Amino acid sequence: MSQTLLTLPQQLYAPGTYGPFVTASLTPGATGYRVNYATDDSYPTGQTEAVLSYAVERSDDGGATWRPDAAVTLGGGPWYTDRTRSTQTTSGQIRVGFQRSAGSNTLLRATLTVYRACTIGGTLEDLP
Amino acid sequence: MSAAVLQERTIGAGSTLSLSLAFEADVTDGSAIHVISGQGSNADVVYSWSDDNGGDYAQLGSSTFDSSQQQGIAHGCALDHAAGATTVTVDFGEAALFADLIVREIGGVTSDTPVHAESLLSTATTTPSIAATNTTQPALWSAFAYNAGYGAITATDGTSGISLDGNSGCDGLTASERVTSTGSQSATFSGPSTSYQLVMAIFAEAGGGGGATGSADITEGADTVSGAGASSTAGSAAITEGHDSVSGSGATSTTGAAAITEGADTVQASGAVGASGAASIAEGSDSVVGTGATSTGGSAAITEGHDTVDASGAQGAVGDAAIAEDADTVSGSGSTATSGSAAIAEGHDRPQGSGNATGSVVPAGRHRRRYGVRVGERILLFDTPAQAQAARAALQPRSARVPRHLRVVPPVPAEIIDLPTVRALAEQQHQLPQLQTLESGPDYAPLAVFYRELQLREQLARSTRRRMQELAARELLLQEREHRRALLQQLQPLLSLLHEYGRSLH
Numbered sequence: 001m002s003q004t005l006l007t008l009p010q011q012l013y014a015p016g017t018y019g020p021f022v023t024a025s026l027t028p029g030a031t032g033y034r035v036n037y038a039t040d041d042s043y044p045t046g047q048t049e050a051v052l053s054y055a056v057e058r059s060d061d062g063g064a065t066w067r068p069d070a071a072v073t074l075g076g077g078p079w080y081t082d083r084t085r086s087t088q089t090t091s092g093q094i095r096v097g098f099q100r101s102a103g104s105n106t107l108l109r110a111t112l113t114v115y116r117a118c119t120i121g122g123t124l125e126d127l128p
Numbered sequence: 129m130s131a132a133v134l135q136e137r138t139i140g141a142g143s144t145l146s147l148s149l150a151f152e153a154d155v156t157d158g159s160a161i162h163v164i165s166g167q168g169s170n171a172d173v174v175y176s177w178s179d180d181n182g183g184d185y186a187q188l189g190s191s192t193f194d195s196s197q198q199q200g201i202a203h204g205c206a207l208d209h210a211a212g213a214t215t216v217t218v219d220f221g222e223a224a225l226f227a228d229l230i231v232r233e234i235g236g237v238t239s240d241t242p243v244h245a246e247s248l249l250s251t252a253t254t255t256p257s258i259a260a261t262n263t264t265q266p267a268l269w270s271a272f273a274y275n276a277g278y279g280a281i282t283a284t285d286g287t288s289g290i291s292l293d294g295n296s297g298c299d300g301l302t303a304s305e306r307v308t309s310t311g312s313q314s315a316t317f318s319g320p321s322t323s324y325q326l327v328m329a330i331f332a333e334a335g336g337g338g339g340a341t342g343s344a345d346i347t348e349g350a351d352t353v354s355g356a357g358a359s360s361t362a363g364s365a366a367i368t369e370g371h372d373s374v375s376g377s378g379a380t381s382t383t384g385a386a387a388i389t390e391g392a393d394t395v396q397a398s399g400a401v402g403a404s405g406a407a408s409i410a411e412g413s414d415s416v417v418g419t420g421a422t423s424t425g426g427s428a429a430i431t432e433g434h435d436t437v438d439a440s441g442a443q444g445a446v447g448d449a450a451i452a453e454d455a456d457t458v459s460g461s462g463s464t465a466t467s468g469s470a471a472i473a474e475g476h477d478r479p480q481g482s483g484n485a486t487g488s489v490v491p492a493g494r495h496r497r498r499y500g501v502r503v504g505e506r507i508l509l510f511d512t513p514a515q516a517q518a519a520r521a522a523l524q525p526r527s528a529r530v531p532r533h534l535r536v537v538p539p540v541p542a543e544i545i546d547l548p549t550v551r552a553l554a555e556q557q558h559q560l561p562q563l564q565t566l567e568s569g570p571d572y573a574p575l576a577v578f579y580r581e582l583q584l585r586e587q588l589a590r591s592t593r594r595r596m597q598e599l600a601a602r603e604l605l606l607q608e609r610e611h612r613r614a615l616l617q618q619l620q621p622l623l624s625l626l627h628e629y630g631r632s633l634h
Contacts, residue, residue: 047223050145058152068215071148072141075223079143083168083198083226092142095293099135099152 002034002125003027006110010038010121013052019111022063023124026102030126033108035072035094037122043090044116046076052120053113054094062105069108070096076116095127102126129236131268131333133304134159136232138292145222147229150215155181157211160234160242160331164203164272165218166300168226171195175202176221181214186241192248192325197276199226203246203327208239228292230302232270237331244329255284256324259314266308266333271315271326274300279320286315306333498542500572505548507572508541515539545572545579553582 005023026033035054044051055071072094081087110124134156139149147165155161163177163185171193177185183206193200216231245260256273273281274292281301282288289302303315307330315328498509499516503523510516522538547567554563559582566575 048145048221055148067152067213068148068150069152070139070150071146071215071217072139073145073147074141074143075145077143077223080225085198085225094141095139096149097138097290097293099137099290 004123004125006124008121012119013114014117015114017113020109022109023107026106026126028104030102032097032127034127035124038091040119042119044076049076051076051116051118055111057109059107060103063107131236131306134233134235136290138230138290140228143223143225144227146217146219147227148215148217149229149231154212155209155214155233156235159209160237161206161209162232162234162270162329164230166201166228166274167220167224168199169224173220173224176219177204179214179216181212182210188244188329189246192246194323201274201325234331236334238334240332242329242331247326249324252321254321255318256326257314257316258326258328259312260328260330261312262310262330264332265310267330268306269313269330270304271328272302273317274325275319275322277320277322281317281319284316284318498573498576507545509543509576511542550579553586557585
């Protein structure tokens with residue numbers, strides 16, 4: 001069962017860096033994590049422009065050391081719910097799988113970098 | 129190190145310009161990184177991979193794009209990667225919908241660009257498959273299947289890798305397998321009935337053999353194999369064996385050198401070699417410990433230990449030849465050279481055999497030739513011409529003799545023939561004309577033979593006469609015995625009357 005490890009309030013973020021936000025300990029044995037993000041109709045459009053990036057680091061020693069884990073750079077909208085683009089949406093997901101499942105001291109920390117002012121927010125949860 | 133997938137990861141996002149994913153462990157120096165990316169925007173998206181540790185990525189083949197499902201896929205690789213922490217990024221150049229990235233570190237492979245394949249199976253299937261052909265081995269194929277419908281995928285070939293839980297409802301699965309043969313390698317998956325996109329790359333294993341050019345090394349441990357041999361068209365070949373229980377390694381070199389080192393063997397074999405015609409060798413169960421070397425040009429050396437060899441062989445340059453040997457104990461070493469030098473040095477052998485050779489050899493003794501010298505009415509017969517010559521020298525007039533200090537002792541004749549005796553025998557046997565002819569001949573050897581014949585006849589006649597006399601005496605004795613028996617029979621009635629008369633008196 002998934003466990004929400006971090007919540008980023010949905011709000012308007014000006015360009016800049018936010019965080020890092022350290023999560024709670026992951027469920028031992030977790031096989032990855034998922035970032036659920038949401039915006040509103042004010043989200044910028046423009047397919048080739050970077051709006052924000054979301055970088056995640058991982059620690060397996062309770063936060064003593066960190067390694068880069070994954071990063072996503074989102075461009076402008078619109079977003080769709082399906083491949084046929086029949087329905088637009090204001091939410092999305094990032095799914096990251098582990099090679100080595102989480103231990104008892106595994107933590108994540110996320111850093112949000114906003115390039116263009118936008119409303120964004122979301123949660124980070126581990127995957128069983 | 130054998131080729132293997134050392135680590136792999138996946139990431140998927142709804143709509144991104146780029147995705148980055150770090151390997152959880154440091155990349156091993158020299159590894160290849162196989163990257164696979166998908167996106168749901170359009171067929172014109174350009175996939176561009178990079179990393180923060182110097183990786184140089186190139187796309188393998190062309191990307192595929194399933195327009196009915198609005199999903200595309202491409203793969204690439206970075207070869208001979210530097211060691212260390214590595215985060216791989218795929219950049220789509222635009223906000224790609226439903227983007228994915230799969231990264232796989234392939235260790236133990238060469239820096240050769242892998243053979244690869246890309247496939248779009250637009251017709252629904254439940255067993256998507258892809259194949260590529262490798263020309264070297266060992267090798268490792270790395271494949272990825274991407275379905276357009278919901279449902280888990282399993283790998284039918286090779287080993288399943290990591291699953292991709294795509295945002296778009298697509299699922300994916302990696303698979304890999306180390307292969308030790310060349311030819312078509314296939315990766316087959318099983319999943320929901322839908323369309324699939326697949327990619328495959330085959331990486332050559334580092335240190336693998338099988339090259340047409342270059343070098344090959346073989347190192348073997350203690351095996352139970354059979355056979356040992358070395359041949360060299362040019363250069364040298366050498367084999368050295370210790371004691372084993374047959375095992376071996378073989379090396380062949382067209383040019384250059386080849387070497388084989390073997391342990392203790394027990395070898396049983398039969399073989400035949402013929403330049404022209406036929407040759408056959410049949411050997412029984414032998415226990416042979418040895419080494420052999422053959423060289424067309426250059427040198428060849430054989431060094432053998434103590435062997436127990438039981439063999440029969442035949443060899444003929446022209447015509448037939450046969451050799452049959454009993455069980456021998458042979459220990460030694462031998463060498464043969466068509467040109468140049470050859471040396472054979474053997475140890476203690478006990479050969480036993482029989483053979484024939486062309487030509488003729490007459491046993492000595494039965495018809496020995498003699499050399500005669502006549503002295504008056506006698507002929508002196510010697511065994512050798514030198515003895516006869518020495519005897520003639522001794523018979524020369526005093527003035528013709530050699531000085532005393534050079535004189536030699538006259539040889540002793542092997543036989544002396546007395547001519548008056550021969551004449552008497554010849555006359556007795558009516559052979560005088562023949563004797564006269566032989567007396568005037570150039571040498572006395574025929575005369576000696578004639579004399580021996582006369583002697584034999586005389587001996588035969590003498591023994592015949594003696595035998596006749598013995599028979600005549602025996603006949604006389606038998607006649608006397610018969611006469612007495614007849615007289616006794618005549619007196620028998622008278623003796624009976626006298627016997628009756630004597631009893632009546634009592």
